[in-house]
Amino acid sequence: MRGIAAAGAYVPRFRLPGDEIAIAWGTSHASGIERKAVPAADEDALTMAVEAAERALSSDAVDRDELTLATAATTTPPTEEGELLPRLARALDLPRSVATATVGGHTAAGAEALSRALDAEGPALVVAADAPEGEPAEGDHPLGAGAAAFVVADDASAPVTETAWHTEETPGVRFRERGGRDVESLDVTTYQRNAIREAVTSAAASLALDPADADAAAVHQPDGRFPYRATADLPVSNEAVAAGTVVDRIGDAGAATVPLGLLAALDAGSGDGGDADAEAGGRSLAAFFGGGTAVAVAVEGGLDVEGIDDLEGGTEIDYASYLRERGYVVNGEVAGGGAHVSLPNWRRSLDQRYRLVAGVCPDCGGVSFPPEGACQSCHSRVEFEEFEAPRTGTVRALTVIGQGGAPPEFAELQQRDGAYAVAIVELDAEAGRVRLPAQVTDADPADVAVGDEVRATVRRIYEQEGVPRYGVKFEPTA
Amino acid sequence: MRDAYVLGAGQSSFGSFPEETYLSLFDDAFDAALDSVDGEFDPGAIDEAYLGTLGVGGRQIGLSGPAVTEHLGLHGVPTTRVENACAASGFAFRQAVTAVKSGVVDVALAGGYEVMTDASSDHTRWWLGVSGETEWERTSGTTFAGVYAQMASAHMDEYGTTAEDLSRVAVKNHGNGAKNPKAHLGFECSLEDAVSAPSVADPLNLYHCCPTTDGASAVLVASEEVAREASDAPVRVAGAGAASGRVGLFQRESLTSIPASVSAGEAAYEQAGIGPDDLDFAEVHDCFAIAELLAYEDLGFCERGEAGRLLREGVTDPDGELPTNTSGGLKSKGHPIGATGTGQIVEAFKQLRGEAYVQVDDPQYGLTHNVGGSGGGVTVHVLERGESA
Numbered sequence: 071m072r073g074i075a076a077a078g079a080y081v082p083r084f085r086l087p088g089d090e091i092a093i094a095w096g097t098s099h100a101s102g103i104e105r106k107a108v109p110a111a112d113e114d115a116l117t118m119a120v121e122a123a124e125r126a127l128s129s130d131a132v133d134r135d136e137l138t139l140a141t142a143a144t145t146t147p148p149t150e151e152g153e154l155l156p157r158l159a160r161a162l163d164l165p166r167s168v169a170t171a172t173v174g175g176h177t178a179a180g181a182e183a184l185s186r187a188l189d190a191e192g193p194a195l196v197v198a199a200d201a202p203e204g205e206p207a208e209g210d211h212p213l214g215a216g217a218a219a220f221v222v223a224d225d226a227s228a229p230v231t232e233t234a235w236h237t238e239e240t241p242g243v244r245f246r247e248r249g250g251r252d253v254e255s256l257d258v259t260t261y262q263r264n265a266i267r268e269a270v271t272s273a274a275a276s277l278a279l280d281p282a283d284a285d286a287a288a289v290h291q292p293d294g295r296f297p298y299r300a301t302a303d304l305p306v307s308n309e310a311v312a313a314g315t316v317v318d319r320i321g322d323a324g325a326a327t328v329p330l331g332l333l334a335a336l337d338a339g340s341g342d343g344g345d346a347d348a349e350a351g352g353r354s355l356a357a358f359f360g361g362g363t364a365v366a367v368a369v370e371g372g373l374d375v376e377g378i379d380d381l382e383g384g385t386e387i388d389y390a391s392y393l394r395e396r397g398y399v400v401n402g403e404v405a406g407g408g409a410h411v412s413l414p415n416w417r418r419s420l421d422q423r424y425r426l427v428a429g430v431c432p433d434c435g436g437v438s439f440p441p442e443g444a445c446q447s448c449h450s451r452v453e454f455e456e457f458e459a460p461r462t463g464t465v466r467a468l469t470v471i472g473q474g475g476a477p478p479e480f481a482e483l484q485q486r487d488g489a490y491a492v493a494i495v496e497l498d499a500e501a502g503r504v505r506l507p508a509q510v511t512d513a514d515p516a517d518v519a520v521g522d523e524v525r526a527t528v529r530r531i532y533e534q535e536g537v538p539r540y541g542v543k544f545e546p547t548a
Numbered sequence: 549m550r551d552a553y554v555l556g557a558g559q560s561s562f563g564s565f566p567e568e569t570y571l572s573l574f575d576d577a578f579d580a581a582l583d584s585v586d587g588e589f590d591p592g593a594i595d596e597a598y599l600g601t602l603g604v605g606g607r608q609i610g611l612s613g614p615a616v617t618e619h620l621g622l623h624g625v626p627t628t629r630v631e632n633a634c635a636a637s638g639f640a641f642r643q644a645v646t647a648v649k650s651g652v653v654d655v656a657l658a659g660g661y662e663v664m665t666d667a668s669s670d671h672t673r674w675w676l677g678v679s680g681e682t683e684w685e686r687t688s689g690t691t692f693a694g695v696y697a698q699m700a701s702a703h704m705d706e707y708g709t710t711a712e713d714l715s716r717v718a719v720k721n722h723g724n725g726a727k728n729p730k731a732h733l734g735f736e737c738s739l740e741d742a743v744s745a746p747s748v749a750d751p752l753n754l755y756h757c758c759p760t761t762d763g764a765s766a767v768l769v770a771s772e773e774v775a776r777e778a779s780d781a782p783v784r785v786a787g788a789g790a791a792s793g794r795v796g797l798f799q800r801e802s803l804t805s806i807p808a809s810v811s812a813g814e815a816a817y818e819q820a821g822i823g824p825d826d827l828d829f830a831e832v833h834d835c836f837a838i839a840e841l842l843a844y845e846d847l848g849f850c851e852r853g854e855a856g857r858l859l860r861e862g863v864t865d866p867d868g869e870l871p872t873n874t875s876g877g878l879k880s881k882g883h884p885i886g887a888t889g890t891g892q893i894v895e896a897f898k899q900l901r902g903e904a905y906v907q908v909d910d911p912q913y914g915l916t917h918n919v920g921g922s923g924g925g926v927t928v929h930v931l932e933r934g935e936s937a
Contacts, residue, residue: 410682411682411683411686411687415683419683438799439798439799440683440684446794446799466702466803467698467699467701467702467797467803468697468698468701469690469693469694469695469697469698469701469749469750469751469752470697470747470749470750471689471690471691471694472747472748472749472750475691475693475748475749476689476691477673477674477677477686477689477690477691478670478673478674480689481670483689490689492688492689492690492694492698493698494698494702494797494798494803505798505799506684506688506798507684507685507688507690507698507796507797507798508688509688509689515750520701520702520704520705521705531687531689532687532689539687541687
């Protein structure tokens, strides 16, 4: 049966403890959220989607060249109108013929993206990635971040047995004004709770699956208590709801929260470690809600989810660092302009920036990066044989650009994320040595040293003229 | 081919002069160069001019060379602006030498100028980065100091070079610059000061970095015939070497050497018929402390990895075997990008005529070494004391 053949999860490294919010504001509106995930200054829905998708595609289940459809769900695309999916597809090196769908605008977008893939023919990639923002005094308190990716195919190890929908106009529950940054709610408490509970109940009750038989239920979870309230009219056990709840550890990751909850349940149900009570071949229920639409999805079985351990751990930060990292207190505007690499020139180098494509000289066998111009070894003008360099390598030279010392186009990143390390990284390819300069991200620069092993990750490099640019950075493997 | 001689050389004060213009600064340098000529010299004899500048701040990007010569009253003199980042006027000097040697011109003016301190810090930072490799190096968020810092990190890793070794460059060069009234940062510093300065781009700290400086320098290059007529002791250009290298550090074979320095040095030594042991002093490109260490090794002052030892043993101190950067170097004298290469010639000219502020005892050969960017273009010149007529 068609369903989930492979999956990957990604949660940013930083965590803000709920206590920090309470200390900063004298109160917390993040009920039942012990810690929440905080995207680093160079992360957004696209970079998190790339990371989760790479993890999902790292399994042998499906070759990325076979994908016929890619769908993405987010309420926070990098630009309100723009090019999320084509960038995702390019960063992942998906076939140019892949059909695409970007869905957003509400927190059940992940269900729409998944549904589209279930209805399609051929292997499909579904990614839900989100990092919602809100008014810092209150609306922002529960908001976290994360990404979940599913490879949907026939004969899947976790078949999706059925989906059911319920849609009804429910204004004011959760919305963002046109052009606005902040997720808002009219905060008419009883009306909202009832509306969501009724929608979730109606959708779940339409399934053939008896909710009482669900071993895990990933239910709409804007905070830690809500999924229990939302299922009050359903015969779902508290244990099942707990098994599908992640908001307590990562916060409300918008369209990615329920997908991540479902992945946590599927991983626990893989029979490979995890929850001892969950048996392999368990039943999971996902209950999405967003914008008035509730979607219930029944999944059987389980599977190992690459990256699911991201839900735990992380590096705790204080509230001041949080405000900086998220950009709430940084305007990023700098006089003096930026280094000009034109967008068409940047685009020309995407194979290098995303996939580390280098070239071998047919004359001398030397390696050049980027594979353009004369061979960097024998200086002959040649047509290089291109290859993808390995994504793990070694720091060969290193500097730390201290606060205030960054070139103008990196000033915003630095104001948000602080001092950063820039390395010359050496990738040991079969063909030879590939070297490139790159930032070392997700690391305290003081902890990085020459000789360290690092791994490639796609991050936001900088934004110019309103257009974010993405490319490779490296993170420590240790 | 005939020889080329340095007939005169002079510089403006190097420093922070935000209200000066590149024209007014070059005016000072040109006057100083004319004053340095012993005998009668008519500026109308200048046949050609080569002037180096990066054009920091975006001032007069086009045609600044002709603007300078017309400002000086060198009306109609063909002028070429040379751009090779920090080696702009090293290459301008090379052009002048080549032109004289070829016999096409008898007197050529070489020089350089830069105004850097009249803009906001952000604006200046943007400009300082333009000589790094733009597509990869710059977009990795690194700065000019950062690229040299990467070289320092690799040198430390490979040879055990220490922060103290780097700091000794500052102590030595400030010691020299303190005696140079035209230096930008003319004060001494202790090893303790230099080691404990705030970080700029780890492992480089503030004392491992040259300042941003305004200034100009000018050199008159002439045929032997003209030189002998106007000067008691003209200085011979014994060797001229230059080379290009990959602009991006990551594209070079070594992270602890500047290959273009090695090639340019070898060419200059060969043409002069001498080796590093024959040198009596050197002015090397110490934009960052590590650059001076790399220069020692690339130019054959010592073996690979031994530069730190040279500094510890005082070999390059004014009273050492090979005094280096007696002017104060880029670190203390200052680094007005386009003016640095011919500024080094000014110091070599003074040394070889016994007129330097920190005078080396009876020198015969001196070397100048000028690096563009982190090694994309390098000139090395060997100058020889002329015999008195």
